[in-house]
Amino acid sequence: LDPNRLPRTIDGLINALTGELDDETLLIIDDAHLIDEQPELRALIERFIMAQPPRLHLILAGWHEPDSPLIATARLRGEALLIETADLLFTSDEAAQLWQQAGKTLPVDFDELMSFSAGWPLALRIALDATNWRSALGLREQKSKPALDDYLEREVFARLPTPLQRCLQRSAGLRWITPDLCAAIDPTFNSSELIAELRRRRLFVEPFGEHGVRFQPLIAAWLSRRAAADPEWVHLHRKAAVYFQQHGDHESALYHQIAAGDPAAVTTFLPLARTLLAERRAEAVLDWMRRLALTGDETPELIEIQAAALHQLNRLEAALATYRRAERAFAASGDRLGQSRCLRGQAAIYLDTVQPAPATDLLRRALKLLPRQCGAERIELLLMQAENWAN
Incomplete structure (x- = not known):
């Protein structure tokens, strides 16, 4: 078509429809999001909206709402109905019905599937046919590339304008995106505008x-895989780790140190683990140890932290055995304070299970190892002894 004739063609179509339509009619324009990249197409669609025939209802179908002041005005006037992404997502009940109609048993971790998929129909369809939905959706390491990756590369990434593609490439390894963090990673980012887009x-x-966004779990996992394949991301992970260290977010700093293969990650983990234990987040401690590929035998402090986490999770036999291992490691290094802490940890387990006899000897030995100047620690041990005597 001759671009110069398009306005006349649209006007002719409007006139014909105005005269010929004798019933309510729907006109569907697919891929309407493309008008954002084609101003001449936007002008034609807006011309059609302004002179829309009375019985004609226009449906714009696309990946997102086109950036048009006329469409925004129609929404404000109540003349446009917006069907959002959230309206198309499956609820848990709807997803359970899908499994039932397919004659399949719900996964035992169905709630986790719904959380990770956010009800996205394509993800649920893939999970429905999968033996292991985590592997199929790219949430677990595997040799072959998840099927979802090809779709996301072709239908999502490739369709984006170049600035947004670069934004995703430069933020692929991040757990979330904020203007300050983006500026620390790449000062050339116009991050506020990109986040808004x-x-x-x-x-x-x-x-x-207040100002940031984070990607839904499946997309975050895909972006992490993209970052892992990009050599530049080792450097970017290090920059992100420095940023989070400076802002006191040591858990996020640890995430990026691990991703960068930074040996200093263990040094970050030790004080963080004690904070997590104080917050009763033992599972997070063990999870970070798995990510760091720590067996717990690297240093006495790590063994002690592992024992404390097992204790919090009520895995008492494992905790006792780990505390004993830590005690021996501290003794071998001549660390009397560490030995005392591990003896106190074992005694606390026996106190929890009301076994005063073994607790008595452990508390006595722990107190004997403590120097006189450790007043607070000695008071704690004496209070535990009093509780034990009461038992």
Whole structure:
């Protein structure tokens, strides 16, 4: 078609429809999101909206709402119905019905599947046919590339304008995106505008904090795989770790240190683990140890931390054995304070299970190892002894 004749063609179509339509009619324009990249197409669609025939209802179908003031005005006037992404997502009941109709048993971790998939129909369809939905959706390491990756590369990434493609490439290894963090990673980012565009396009993001966004779990896992294949991301992970260290977010710093293969990650982990234990987050401690590929035998402090986490999780036999291992390691290095802490840890387990006899000897030995100047620690041990005598 001759671009110069398109306006006349649209006007002719409008006139014909106005005169010929004798019933309510739907006109569907697919891939309407493309008008954002084609101003001449936007002008034609807006011309059609302004002179829309009375019996004609226009449906714009696309990946996101086109950036058009006329469409925004129609929404404000109540003349447009917006069907959002959330309206198309499966609820847990709807997903359970899908499994029932397919004659399949719900996964035992169905709630986790719904959390990770966010009800996305394509993800649920893949999971429905999979033996292991975590592997099929790319949430577990495997030799072959998840089927979902090809779809995301072709249907999501390749369709984005170049600035947004670069935004995803430069933020692929991040757990979330904020303007300050993006600026620390790459000062050339116009991060506020890009984050606003991610939100407008509803690119599998959800709000994070006041100004940031984070990707939904499946998309975050895909982006992490992209980052892992990009050599530049080792450097970017290190920059992100420094940023989070400076802002006191040691858990996020540890995440990026591990991703960068930074040996300093263990040094970050030790004080973080004690904080997590104080917050009763023992499972997080053991999870970080798995990510660090720590067996617990590297240093006496790590063995002690592992024992404390097992104790919090009520895995008492394993905790006792681990505390004993830590005690021996501290003794071998001549660390009397460490030995005392591990003896106190074992005694605490016996106190929890009301076994005063073994606790008595452990508390006595722990107190004997403590120097006189450790007043607070000695008071704690004496209070535990009093509790034990009461038992």
